[in-house]
Amino acid sequence: MRKEGVSKTERPTQADVVIVGNGALGLFLADELVERRIGSVVVVGPSDREAGASQAAGAMLGCFGETTTESLRTDASRTRFELGVAAHDRWPDVLDRLEGYSRTGSPLMVTPETHVVLNSIGADLDTVNFSAMIEALDEYGKPWEEIDPREIPGFRPRLDTRALRAVHLPAEGAVDARGVLAALDARLRATGAIMVDQTVRTLVRNDGEITGVELDDGHVIEAGTVVVAVGARSEALVRTALDDLDMVPSFPGLGFAMLARRTGGEPFRSVVRTPNRGFACGLHVVPGPGDLEYYGATNRLVDHVSSVTWMADVRFLAQYSMQQLDERVASHEVTRWLAGNRPVTLDGFPLIGWLPLAGLYLLTGTYRDGFHCAPLLAEHVANELQGKPGTIDPMFKPTRRPIETRTIEWSINEYVEHNLAGWFETGAEAAPQMTTAQIADYYRVMATKFYDTMGIDYALGPDILWYAQGSLLGARRVARYFHRLAGGNGSQPAGTATGEARR
Amino acid sequence: MTVSQEPVAETVRLIVDKQLNLSAHGYEFGADDDLWALGMTSLTCMGLMLAIEDTFRIELPEEALKEGTFRTVGTITAAVEAARPTSGTKV
Ligand SMILES: Cc1cc2nc3c(=O)[nH]c(=O)nc-3n(C[C@H](O)[C@H](O)[C@H](O)COP(=O)(O)OP(=O)(O)OC[C@H]3O[C@@H](n4cnc5c(N)ncnc54)[C@H](O)[C@@H]3O)c2cc1C
Numbered sequence: 001m002r003k004e005g006v007s008k009t010e011r012p013t014q015a016d017v018v019i020v021g022n023g024a025l026g027l028f029l030a031d032e033l034v035e036r037r038i039g040s041v042v043v044v045g046p047s048d049r050e051a052g053a054s055q056a057a058g059a060m061l062g063c064f065g066e067t068t069t070e071s072l073r074t075d076a077s078r079t080r081f082e083l084g085v086a087a088h089d090r091w092p093d094v095l096d097r098l099e100g101y102s103r104t105g106s107p108l109m110v111t112p113e114t115h116v117v118l119n120s121i122g123a124d125l126d127t128v129n130f131s132a133m134i135e136a137l138d139e140y141g142k143p144w145e146e147i148d149p150r151e152i153p154g155f156r157p158r159l160d161t162r163a164l165r166a167v168h169l170p171a172e173g174a175v176d177a178r179g180v181l182a183a184l185d186a187r188l189r190a191t192g193a194i195m196v197d198q199t200v201r202t203l204v205r206n207d208g209e210i211t212g213v214e215l216d217d218g219h220v221i222e223a224g225t226v227v228v229a230v231g232a233r234s235e236a237l238v239r240t241a242l243d244d245l246d247m248v249p250s251f252p253g254l255g256f257a258m259l260a261r262r263t264g265g266e267p268f269r270s271v272v273r274t275p276n277r278g279f280a281c282g283l284h285v286v287p288g289p290g291d292l293e294y295y296g297a298t299n300r301l302v303d304h305v306s307s308v309t310w311m312a313d314v315r316f317l318a319q320y321s322m323q324q325l326d327e328r329v330a331s332h333e334v335t336r337w338l339a340g341n342r343p344v345t346l347d348g349f350p351l352i353g354w355l356p357l358a359g360l361y362l363l364t365g366t367y368r369d370g371f372h373c374a375p376l377l378a379e380h381v382a383n384e385l386q387g388k389p390g391t392i393d394p395m396f397k398p399t400r401r402p403i404e405t406r407t408i409e410w411s412i413n414e415y416v417e418h419n420l421a422g423w424f425e426t427g428a429e430a431a432p433q434m435t436t437a438q439i440a441d442y443y444r445v446m447a448t449k450f451y452d453t454m455g456i457d458y459a460l461g462p463d464i465l466w467y468a469q470g471s472l473l474g475a476r477r478v479a480r481y482f483h484r485l486a487g488g489n490g491s492q493p494a495g496t497a498t499g500e501a502r503r
Numbered sequence: 504m505t506v507s508q509e510p511v512a513e514t515v516r517l518i519v520d521k522q523l524n525l526s527a528h529g530y531e532f533g534a535d536d537d538l539w540a541l542g543m544t545s546l547t548c549m550g551l552m553l554a555i556e557d558t559f560r561i562e563l564p565e566e567a568l569k570e571g572t573f574r575t576v577g578t579i580t581a582a583v584e585a586a587r588p589t590s591g592t593k594v
Pocket residue numbers: 020021022023024025026044045046048049050051052053054055056057058059060061062198199200201229230231232233237253254255256257296297298339340341342343363364365366367368369370371372373
């Protein structure tokens with residue numbers, strides 16, 4: 001077997017580590033491994049990154065802007081939240097390292113700051129999440145100040161959806177996701193990693209160990225260590241080697257965003273966003289690169305990874321950006337439509353760790369902030385691959401029982417809150433005599449019936465509940481997973497150790 | 504519910520009746536009646552799907568997980584027959 005003289009455009013036949021997936025997680029990990037000189041590193045992934053999350057991301061380096069009432073309510077959610085806090089500190093070094101490889105002509109950090117606005121259209125969910133954010137900022141001693149929403153550069157919403165309050169976060173910004181990926185790619189090529197512009201069809205195993213990967217065209221790359229980091233496609237790929245593995249199920253969270261060129265009016269100079277709301281990540285604009293602005297984002301859990309865009313999502317984003325962010329958006333020129341699939345897990349927590357097949361490691365499940373967390377997670381995984389202690393809590397291991405953070409009652413209430421937020425934001429109308437409490441009742445009855453029908457006693461997050469009650473395939477996956485677990489060895493749910501719901 | 508002695512269609516009928524609570528409300532329904540028109544919702548359809556799979560110990564193929572499959576006792580029966588390993592014969 002030829003080990004030397006492999007040119008970077010050829011396909012290698014062997015490597016010390018193969019990373020499958022060229023999103024933010026795969027590339028940051030590769031960079032960390034090359035930096036540590038652990039041996040030969042091959043990254044496999046199609047260069048267009050079709051349907052990947054990272055190429056569609058707004059890449060807000062947000063942790064406090066993302067806070068919800070759930071973020072700090074349980075020990076497990078707090079541990080997860082603190083990943084984001086720690087990840088934040090890594091970015092100055094990351095950008096120093098990457099800037100020299102960037103060819104975009106604009107700084108990779110598009111803005112160092114964020115404004116979070118509270119308007120009245122997102123219902124009570126916005127209000128409680130806005131308060132939760134301020135409490136979290138104070139608790140962690142991070143800088144913020146309340147400002148007059150009219151002073152936010154670029155922010156010119158319609159009067160009927162104007163903001164009532166705004167908070168300035170001077171230390172929370174955003175990077176140019178597509179610029180960062182391109183710079184990482186260039187740096188990896190320059191520092192000796194081998195980038196293979198292809199897709200892995202199956203993992204290759206021999207008894208109890210992984211031995212490599214097989215590409216779509218049948219070419220095999222042998223490796224003692226394989227890291228699966230293919231985002232929302234990860235579970236399916238893992239199952240090519242471990243088809244009966246009981247791992248926490250995951251689902252694609254299809255998101256839509258637009259890059260558009262401003263044609264007039266005052267540009268945005270900071271991220272301007274609402275709190276996280278109605279199943280999604282809130283409405284936001286990220287300025288840059290150059291004279292472009294990024295408008296995002298929708299989130300819809302779906303049966304299969306794809307890059308389709310729903311007409312309803314286009315309307316949602318275009319209309320609400322004009323109403324809630326800047327009227328001038330109406331005449332922006334859309335230069336790119338972005339669709340990507342967030343890797344969403346059943347319990348909402350990442351899946352990071354060794355799988356029960358020697359040499360096989362899984363790195364996914366990062367949902368909404370995987371871009372931001374990628375450099376931090378890369379350090380952790382590099383340690384684990386080298387046999388050193390990891391740097392994050394081991395609670396995210398893929399073969400865990402789903403982490404519990406709420407009761408069924410809580411889950412139903414959350415589902416109602418999220419639906420109400422969606423109801424009002426989308427301008428749905430009920431008969432005049434119908435009260436908000438009656439609309440809430442409708443959603444409550446739906447959610448209660450859902451739990452009765454499914455016969456599960458694990459309390460789902462509002463996004464998973466929404467998905468499973470609307471998809472026969474989704475409902476079946478969720479129901480069968482829990483029924484299998486219940487019939488299994490009866491070990492304790494993870495919540496008893498780390499995620500217990502505090503009410 | 505025992506599957507063994509009854510033809511598939513009759514078992515399907517019993518499951519449908521139980522899930523949609525039809526005869527309890529005085530509804531008569533035949534093999535071709537549209538269950539969606541008789542008040543089936545996406546949630547009751549979900550319960551029906553799970554009950555059908557549990558009762559017949561089958562996994563419907565993904566293409567079958569759609570509204571049309573669950574439209575009538577007849578369409579459900581056809582889907583069950585197609586998904587059973589020994590299609591057409593009694594268990
Ligand atoms: C619209 C949107 C906005 C977002 N905004 C933010 C944000 O502001 N901040 C933030 O931190 N996060 C954000 N996220 C979330 C973030 O993008 C994800 O958490 C993170 O990028 C996931 O990275 P990944 O590398 O795991 O997956 P991906 O980026 O999906 O990468 C997986 C890669 O693997 C490749 N691949 C797939 N199958 C195979 C195969 N069989 N073989 C080889 N390669 C394969 C794909 O082409 C893809 O490039 C957003 C996501 C979306 C969709």
